[in-house]
Structures are given as structure tokens and as C-alpha cells.
């Protein structure tokens with residue numbers, strides 16, 4: 226049964242401070258008015274979390290995303306800065322792109338795509354470094370109604386090939402090379418390799434590769450396929466009419482890891498996503514026009530999509546795009562950029578904070594950071610020590626820290642404190658390590674493993690009861706997997722895969738994933754993906770991968786490997802396997818620890834008992850739990866005795 230949202234209550238609340246908004250009903254139709262619609266929607270949410278699961282928002286509305294992020298700001302604000310670009314190397318000049326310039330660039334890019342044959346609904350794969358063209362390309366896709374699939378530039382050729390194949394993409398946009406921390410990343414070469422892999426399978430759907438020149442490196446060129454962006458853009462007009470899109474037309478696909486199988490294509494649609502990204506960007510950060518806002522994520526992840534590009538630009542923000550890393554050329558880089566561009570709002574990941582914390586206060590204190598008003602955290606649980614250091618040292622004890630919990634699937638922030646321009650927050654008291662409260666219009670519940678709702682102070686599994694506009698709509702071309710992954714654990718609820726504790730004050734503390742998803746430095750990886758990368762090496766018979774606590778990365782990758790008969794376990798082989806996994810997935814998947822496992826702990830029906838493997842990896846040998854269902858208990862004894870610590 227569909228549950229229409231009750232929009233009658235809470236009308237009067239919208240537009241007031243977040244104090245009154247939290248946990249209150251919200252009029253999403255009224256929220257949707259922050260966006261310019263070609264045709265205003267008359268309905269808000271229409272959804273069911275019961276099978277068949279169906280989610281629609283603002284379904285009869287029509288709009289264009291690039292129009293909302295660019296054109297509508299032009300009449301009065303054309304000369305305000307939309308993008309500040311800070312290069313990897315501080316010796317290179319930064320750029321400031323006004324909304325007027327952004328408009329020209331997006332229109333041109335859209336015309337280039339059209340000329341290369343891209344049509345409404347086509348899937349365009351982006352494999353780009355953090356350069357302004359990445360933003361132009363995303364917005365250009367939305368201008369002509371193409372669906373972008375951004376692949377993080379740290380992924381390998383294999384990972385790109387899988388993603389191109391899954392969405393049957395006909396155009397790829399890349400750069401000759403990327404630059405990060407002074408190192409070159411051979412992006413075009415990786416694309417060439419990916420297309421070769423696809424061709425070998427007879428699955429190469431790509432007709433054109435548009436190449437942006439970043440470093441000017443000498444690269445291989447296939448003249449029937451490859452085109453230079455700078456040459457093409459010089460030949461097209463800078464006027465391209467925005468395509469009218471239905472609210473529920475697909476906007477983008479973003480691949481993310483789950484606990485089983487290959488990464489899935491999370492599909493977000495046009496109207497609801499944009500409304501939610503813009504709404505949360507304003508509410509959580511208290512964003513006001515004129516402020517300089519910096520989110521350090523990569524556009525290859527959802528944080529980059531929602532909080533570097535779509536939310537900020539829809540809100541006419543000045544959003545900073547940073548090509549580099551926190552430790553290059555030295556560990557003061559973040560703070561130097563903050564002073565250089567007078568950043569007001571800074572949003573980063575706990576892993577960066579932990580790494581910088583190790584370097585002490587001096588590299589931070591060298592810079593003034595007076596422009597800062599607010600600090601944000603995202604991507605993984607932030608340990609209280611890191612939160613406090615962030616607040617005390619980076620924010621000089623005067624900037625609040627908002628810990629924002631959300632997921633690729635949720636499109637935008639669901640649980641977080643909300644800040645106001647004047648320095649106040651809701652809730653007023655921010656506890657180190659707590660994501661605090663759900664945003665207005667978000668209804669979380671904590672369930673026990675049986676699905677019973679736990680009230681008051683409790684710890685259990687985090688689910689969401691009602692839909693919100695930014696929610697993913699399906700797994701691209703696999704709706705059954707969507708229903709199975711998110712709606713089968715607890716009927717009628719969206720299951721987040723996270724554990725959560727609610728304290729007596731009603732604050733939410735995210736405790737981490739309860740499934741086989743790893744969070745390595747804020748990057749999501751499935752244990753199944755890493756295992757399948759291991760066994761694709763002919764010498765490996767079986768692999769089991771678990772996470773373990775890691776000081777900087779949050780979680781590290783611990784792999785138990787069974788070799789085929791006759792293969793000698795050596796340190797060299799460990800190094801080779803590590804390299805192999807990096808090659809198959811990308812550097813983010815580099816295993817930290819490999820332990821040779823003559824056997825893996827299995828139940829009599831052959832299921833690997835990961836619980837035991839996790840305990841061994843965490844060095845909690847004394848709490849291995851019940852091992853009576855093991856087919857061969859001696860396997861565990863061997864693993865414990867030979868536990869690896871490097």
C-alpha cells in the first residue's frame with residue numbers, strides 16, 4: 226500500500242530555525258520551492274517500502290538541474306564566484322570561476338557532448354581528477370538530460386571496465402593525467418586499458434573518449450575514438466538550451482560497494498535529489514550567500530556530488546574544488562588553503578583529521594584560520610579524540626563541529642547537528658563522536674535483530690521509516706537487488722547497514738557497519754570485492770577478508786589467504802598479492818595485513834565464519850565466541866597461533 230505523506234502539519238514550521246524543525250513534520254512541497262521548476266509539482270512523496278518497493282517525489286514536476294545550479298543565478302549574481310579551484314601544487318595559479326564563466330563552460334561542454342552523439346538518457350562515464358572541468362562535465366550532462374556515472378580517479382582499469390559495462394556507457398570523459406600529492410595518475414592510459422578489457426569480452430559500448438588536457442603528457446591516441454576537449458569546445462557555441470526533465474528522470478548513477486557481489490549502481494533522480502542536496506547544504510551548514518565553502522571530498526564519491534557540486538551551486542555558494550591532498554607539499558596544506566581563500570565552512574573526513582593530528586598543533590597554528598566559522602565531518606565514525614582536536618585546535622575552540630551521517634544511497638545528510646550563521650547549533654550541546662539528531666523530515670528507528678523497535682536509550686540497527694526526497698530510487702537495472710539489499714531485512718523499513726546507539730538525550734551515535742562493508746579511510750569497499758580480487762590470482766585458492774581497527778584509516782584490510790597446493794607462502798608472494806589487488810580494484814583496496822591460512826573456519830554447511838576471523842584480526846582471541854558449529858575447530862587454533870601483525 227502506498228503511504229501518501231501528510232503535508233498538512235508543520236506548514237508553519239518551514240523557514241524557521243532548525244531548532245523548531247528537528248523531528249517535526251515537514252512540508253516537502255514547500256521545501257521544493259527553493260528550486261526553480263519549469264512545471265511546479267503538485268505532489269510530494271508517493272512511496273512504499275513494502276515490496277514492490279517504489280519511491281517517487283514531486284513526480285509531476287519538471288525542471289533542469291544545470292539551470293538551477295547556474296542560469297537562475299545569472300540575472301543578479303553573474304559576477305559572483307561559483308568555483309575556486311586550488312591546484313595540487315601551490316606554486317601553480319588557482320582559479321576563480323564566476324557564475325557567468327561557469328555558464329559559458331557548461332553550455333560549451335553540453336554542446337561538445339551533443340556533437341559526440343550523446344542523447345537524453347545516455348550514460349556518460351566520467352573519470353576525472355579534481356579539476357573545474359569535472360564540475361562542467363557533470364553539469365553539462367544534466368543540461369542535456371544525460372545520466373552521468375562518475376568513477377573515482379583512484380579506481381583501476383578493471384573497476385572502470387565493470388562500471389562502463391554495467392551501465393552500457395557510450396561516452397567517457399577523462400583527462401590525460403591527474404595530479405595528486407605531486408604524483409601523476411595515468412587516467413587516459415587506464416581508460417585505454419579498460420576499453421581493451423571490454424573489447425576483449427566483446428562488450429565495448431564506448432564510441433568516444435573526450436580527453437581534457439591537464440598535464441600535457443604524451444599519451445596514446447586512437448583517432449577514431451579520442452577527441453581533445455579543448456579542440457572540440459573551441460568549435461561549438463556557448464549556448465545550449467537546458468533540456469526539460471521530469472522530476473523522476475534519472476540524474477546520475479554512482480557505483481558503491483555492498484556486502485555481496487559487484488558494486489551496485491545507485492540511481493538518483495532529478496527533482497528530489499536536487500531539492501534534498503540544496504536543502505541539507507543550507508540547513509546543516511547554515512550556508513549564507515557570500516560565504517566560501519570547502520568540502521575536501523572527491524567528486525568521485527557522493528559527498529563530492531552533493532556537497533561540492535549540486536547542493537552548493539543550487540544555493541549559489543562559492544564552492545572550493547581542491548585537486549591535492551592534506552600532506553602535500555606539507556601537512557599544513559589544508560590550513561594554508563583556508564587562509565589563502567578565506568574559507569568559512571570546512572568539511573572533511575575523520576581519516577584526514579587523524580592523520581593531521583599525529584603531526585601536532587604547530588603545522589595548524591602556523592596559519593590564522595580566522596575566517597573559519599564551522600567545521601564538518603563525514604564518511605566514517607569520528608572518534609572523540611579526533612573530534613575534540615578538530616574543534617579545539619583547528620577551530621580554536623570557537624567553531625562548532627557538525628558530524629554528518631549519511632550514505633551514497635541517502636543522497637544527502639540524514640543525521641547531523643545543524644548550524645546557524647550566528648554560531649549557534651541545534652542541538653546546542655555537541656558531543657564528541659555523536660552525529661546527534663535526525664534532520665527535520667527524517668524518521669530513524671533503532672531495531673533489535675528481530676526487528677523490534679527499541680525506544681528511548683538503546684543500541685541496535687539503524688533503519689529509516691519514511692522516505693525523503695534524496696533517497697535512491699533503485700539499483701540501476703536491478704530493482705530486485707534494490708529491494709533485497711535495503712528492504713528485505715525489516716519489512717517496511719529502509720535498512721542502512723549501520724549500527725547505532727541513541728542516548729538518553731535522544732542523540733544518535735553511529736557505531737559502524739554491521740554488514741560486510743568496510744570503511745577504509747572513509748572509502749566504502751565490500752569484503753567480497755577484495756576477496757574476488759585475491760582469488761583472481763591463479764595461486765590463491767581461497768580468500769576471506771575482514772576489517773580491523775586502524776589508527777589512521779579507521780579500518781584496515783586483513784586478509785586470510787589459502788594458497789593452492791604446491792604454492793610456497795613467502796613474503797614476496799604477499800607483496801605480489803598486495804600489488805595484484807591494487808591493480809584489480811585500485812590503491813584504496815591495498816590489503817594491510819595478509820595471513821596465510823591453511824584452512825578457513827567454516828560451518829558444516831561450508832559457510833565461512835567471519836565473526837571468528839574478525840575477532841582474530843582485532844586480536845580479541847579471548848572472545849572468539851561459540852566455536853561449536855565449526856566443521857574443524859583445529860583451523861581456528863592454527864589461525865590464532867599464526868596471527869599476523871604486519
Ligand code: WTA
Nearest residue numbers: 603604605606628629630631632633735749
Ligand atoms: C559511514 C558517505 C559514522 C556509515 C557519505 C555509512 C558514517 C557509510 C558517517 C556510507 C558519520 C558516513 N558517522 N559513520 N558521520 N558518515 N558513515 O556511501 O557506515 O561512502 O553507512 O557515503 O559511511 O558511506 P558512503
